[in-house]
Amino acid sequence: AQSVTQLDSHVSVSEGTPVLLRCNYSSSYSPSLFWYVQHPNKGLQLLLKYTSAATLVKGINGFEAEFKKSETSFHLTKPSAHMSDAAEYFCVVSDIRGKLIFGQGTELSVKP
Amino acid sequence: NAGVTQTPKFRVLKTGQSMTLLCAQDMNHEYMYWYRQDPGMGLRLIHYSVGEGTTAKGEVPDGYNVSRLKKQNFLLGLESAAPSQTSVYFCASSYSPRTTQSYGYTFGSGTRLTVV
Numbered sequence: 001a002q003s004v005t006q007l008d009s010h011v012s013v014s015e016g017t018p019v020l021l022r023c024n025y026s027s028s029y030s031p032s033l034f035w036y037v038q039h040p041n042k043g044l045q046l047l048l049k050y051t052s053a054a055t056l057v058k059g060i061n062g063f064e065a066e067f068k069k070s071e072t073s074f075h076l077t078k079p080s081a082h083m084s085d086a087a088e089y090f091c092v093v094s095d096i097r098g099k100l101i102f103g104q105g106t107e108l109s110v111k112p
Numbered sequence: 113n114a115g116v117t118q119t120p121k122f123r124v125l126k127t128g129q130s131m132t133l134l135c136a137q138d139m140n141h142e143y144m145y146w147y148r149q150d151p152g153m154g155l156r157l158i159h160y161s162v163g164e165g166t167t168a169k170g171e172v173p174d175g176y177n178v179s180r181l182k183k184q185n186f187l188l189g190l191e192s193a194a195p196s197q198t199s200v201y202f203c204a205s206s207y208s209p210r211t212t213q214s215y216g217y218t219f220g221s222g223t224r225l226t227v228v
Binding site: 046051092094097103 | 143147152153154155156157160170204208209210211212213215216220222
């Protein structure tokens with residue numbers, strides 16, 4: 001069965017410093033992986049996706065993620081945090097029947 | 113093109129009351145899903161449908177029923193609401209498992225339900 005584990009429930013960074021949100025996945029086949037973002041009291045927005053093409057995936061707003069099969073990881077990074085990045089981030093894997101399985105979420109706080 | 117529309121956006125229920133959440137999509141998607149979001153637990157699948165007239169249980173189906181009488185609509189019902197059902201509910205849709213694996217879902221904006 002597919003699953004994802006987000007290793008941090010909360011991450012706090014200062015504006016202008018790098019962001020790292022960690023995600024490990026478990027899958028019996030080559031997975032599709034996604035990162036979604038949810039700003040306070042808003043819906044879910046797709047940040048980026050990995051679908052077995054390039055292992056380094058670029059998304060919106062300067063975010064990127066690297067698929068590492070040997071480490072079963074799909075960590076989300078951004079070189080320089082902005083105040084507007086404060087939100088909750090979900091790592092998601094698609095199972096073989098097309099259902100999305102969500103991680104527990106990581107809340108990102110950005111300090112001025 | 114409205115995408116996925118959820119109604120209502122907010123609702124407060126008393127314990128034991130019933131209600132129906134409506135999800136409507138105008139993209140001719142076959143697959144529709146209902147999730148609930150709770151702090152620290154991500155989104156968990158309640159029920160889903162792979163086409164008109166079909167429904168199936170997800171991870172947390174107890175206390176909920178669903179119907180998909182029309183392709184574009186997916187209804188989530190609470191027959192006797194409980195405080196444990198206080199949550200944010202998201203509907204989502206997709207054309208097929210292959211498109212989900214390539215593009216993810218199209219999500220609605222959510223319904224915030226409080227049961228007192």
